[in-house]
Amino acid sequence: MKFCVKRIPITTAHPVMQAGFAARTHLSEGVHDDCFMRVVWLADPEPLVLVSFDLLYAAAGFAHGVRNAISAAVGIDGSRVRIAYTHTHGFIRGLGEEDAASPLGLYYSQGVVRDYNCDDPIDPAPDLAFFRDICRKAADLAIACRDEAIPGNLIHRRTTSYFGVNRRVTRSDGNTIMAPNPDDSLIDPTLDILTLEDTAGMPRAILWSYACHPTICGGTNYLITADYPGAVGRELEKAYPGIVPVFLQGCCADINPRAAADGEDFKSSTPAEMEAAAAPLAAEILSTLRKPGRILSPSLHLEIDCIQLYAEQNGRDWWQSIIDDPATPYYRLHAARVGLRRFDAGLLKREFPFPMSCIRLDSKLFMLLMPNEVVSFYGKRIRALFPGLSIITMGYTESSCCYVPTRDILKNGGYEAGAFLDAGLTGPFVPEIEDIIVGHAAAMLTRAQKAE
Numbered sequence: 001m002k003f004c005v006k007r008i009p010i011t012t013a014h015p016v017m018q019a020g021f022a023a024r025t026h027l028s029e030g031v032h033d034d035c036f037m038r039v040v041w042l043a044d045p046e047p048l049v050l051v052s053f054d055l056l057y058a059a060a061g062f063a064h065g066v067r068n069a070i071s072a073a074v075g076i077d078g079s080r081v082r083i084a085y086t087h088t089h090g091f092i093r094g095l096g097e098e099d100a101a102s103p104l105g106l107y108y109s110q111g112v113v114r115d116y117n118c119d120d121p122i123d124p125a126p127d128l129a130f131f132r133d134i135c136r137k138a139a140d141l142a143i144a145c146r147d148e149a150i151p152g153n154l155i156h157r158r159t160t161s162y163f164g165v166n167r168r169v170t171r172s173d174g175n176t177i178m179a180p181n182p183d184d185s186l187i188d189p190t191l192d193i194l195t196l197e198d199t200a201g202m203p204r205a206i207l208w209s210y211a212c213h214p215t216i217c218g219g220t221n222y223l224i225t226a227d228y229p230g231a232v233g234r235e236l237e238k239a240y241p242g243i244v245p246v247f248l249q250g251c252c253a254d255i256n257p258r259a260a261a262d263g264e265d266f267k268s269s270t271p272a273e274m275e276a277a278a279a280p281l282a283a284e285i286l287s288t289l290r291k292p293g294r295i296l297s298p299s300l301h302l303e304i305d306c307i308q309l310y311a312e313q314n315g316r317d318w319w320q321s322i323i324d325d326p327a328t329p330y331y332r333l334h335a336a337r338v339g340l341r342r343f344d345a346g347l348l349k350r351e352f353p354f355p356m357s358c359i360r361l362d363s364k365l366f367m368l369l370m371p372n373e374v375v376s377f378y379g380k381r382i383r384a385l386f387p388g389l390s391i392i393t394m395g396y397t398e399s400s401c402c403y404v405p406t407r408d409i410l411k412n413g414g415y416e417a418g419a420f421l422d423a424g425l426t427g428p429f430v431p432e433i434e435d436i437i438v439g440h441a442a443a444m445l446t447r448a449q450k451a452e
Contacts, residue, residue, distance in 0.1 A: 002149040002152070004148050005039070005204060005246065007246075011224055017112060017113055019091070020087075020090075025113065027113065029223060032224065033226055033271075036053075037053050039051050039145050046076075048082075049074075049080060051084070052246055054086050054230065055092060057087060057400035058093055058399055059094065059096060061096025061097055063083040064096060065131060067083065069136070069139045074143055082357055082397065082398070083397060085400070087213065089214060089215050089217070090221065095131060106123075109123070109124060111126035116333070153199075153295050153296070154195070154296045155197060156194055156390060157293040158288075159191050161191040162189055164255040165258040166183060167181065167255065168186070168412075175413070180263075180265075188255070190380075191288070193207070193289065195289065203243050207247075208285055211376050214229055215227065215257060215260060229249075231279075231282070235282035235283075252376060253375040254376055296364075303451075304358075305443075305444055307354050310436075311425040312427035313426045322421075336421055348424055352423060356369065357398075360449070364388075366391045368393045371398040372395065373402065378406070378441075385442050401422050401423050402420050405433075
């Protein structure tokens with residue numbers, strides 16, 4: 001197998017409206033650490049490209065644009081380019097040309113403070129300038145990776161980490177709140193590490209995957225940062241000078257950093273506190289890297305299924321009741337107002353596209369990529385179906401606009417159950433989406449195992 005991994009900073013020179021925390025009230029005030037775009041080029045012999053961004057996530061048009069730019073630049077089928085986001089809450093979300101053409105206007109932007117009491121469309125110019133620059137840089141990085149790919153080995157190691165903590169607590173009154181839950185059976189502790197080494201045994205890149213929100217620097221932080229994935233990457237670079245660290249976010253939608261837990265709440269830490277909190281996770285990775293790993297016998301194969309998830313069909317009165325309820329949080333109130341206008345315009349849909357990808361790296365190691373904010377249960381349940389395989393499960397790939405809950409989460413309610421309001425759906429997801437996702441994942445993995 002040939003490979004090449006390169007990166008480039010994508011940090012903006014101007015202040016931005018950092019995404020991920022509704023409580024932020026002004027633009028960023030500086031930069032703590034750079035955010036990056038990373039291109040991972042694997043060829044065996046047909047190339048497969050994985051592009052990772054230090055962004056909260058992006059809309060579908062952003063991913064389409066990046067994929068098309070790389071496809072045109074290096075002459076490969078666009079389906080061979082897969083997009084992932086680290087989900088840092090310290091930078092922005094991405095927007096593409098087609099996303100800015102929404103018939104109801106744009107309701108967020110990196111360039112202005114988000115006003116949840118104002119529904120006026122926002123000028124997308126800063127977002128589109130960023131997007132076009134990203135497409136140019138992605139094409140250039142892909143060309144460089146193609147031209148500089150070298151033969152080498154891919155080595156897999158797996159360990160466990162309790163860096164994350166579940167953030168859902170159902171109280172005695174039946175209400176589910178966002179709070180640290182000490183039950184460690186509710187997290188996914190799997191920590192996967194992939195090392196790309198040249199033929200001399202020199203590490204050139206370290207890819208690592210874990211399921212946990214990058215939210216140690218909370219809503220009171222106004223310095224651009226990749227949060228703990230960036231801090232861990234810098235520690236890996238200290239130990240292995242010259243390597244490119246790549247974080248692949250897992251299914252972390254209901255998992256927060258344990259270091260951010262503060263009694264029955266989560267705290268906002270300073271960047272210095274974030275660096276200290278990330279150090280133990282970096283130490284766990286470095287300790288695992290000192291142990292023997294499994295050298296893969298590469299047999300790259302890609303499966304892609306764009307399935308449909310389904311939503312309940314609620315009427316206009318339901319949307320109005322959300323707006324009229326004084327207990328509705330201000331950011332949900334804004335989403336409900338937008339949803340009602342979509343309802344009146346006939347733009348709400350019961351079907352939700354859910355493009356899933358399965359990458360076979362060799363006969364025992366697979367990557368399963370899912371879009372949107374997928375809760376940790378999915379990663380654990382899918383892996384449990386294939387005890388003889390190592391499966392790296394990822395969320396936040398391609399695009400994102402809402403959470404993907406389970407049957408139990410939909411039943412118990414809480415933040416993750418109600419976050420469909422931004423998705424343009426007619427109501428909450430139906431409970432059966434759990435079976436649809438897991439069933440399709442199992443079918444894709446089975447096909448990938450058997451593929452020539």
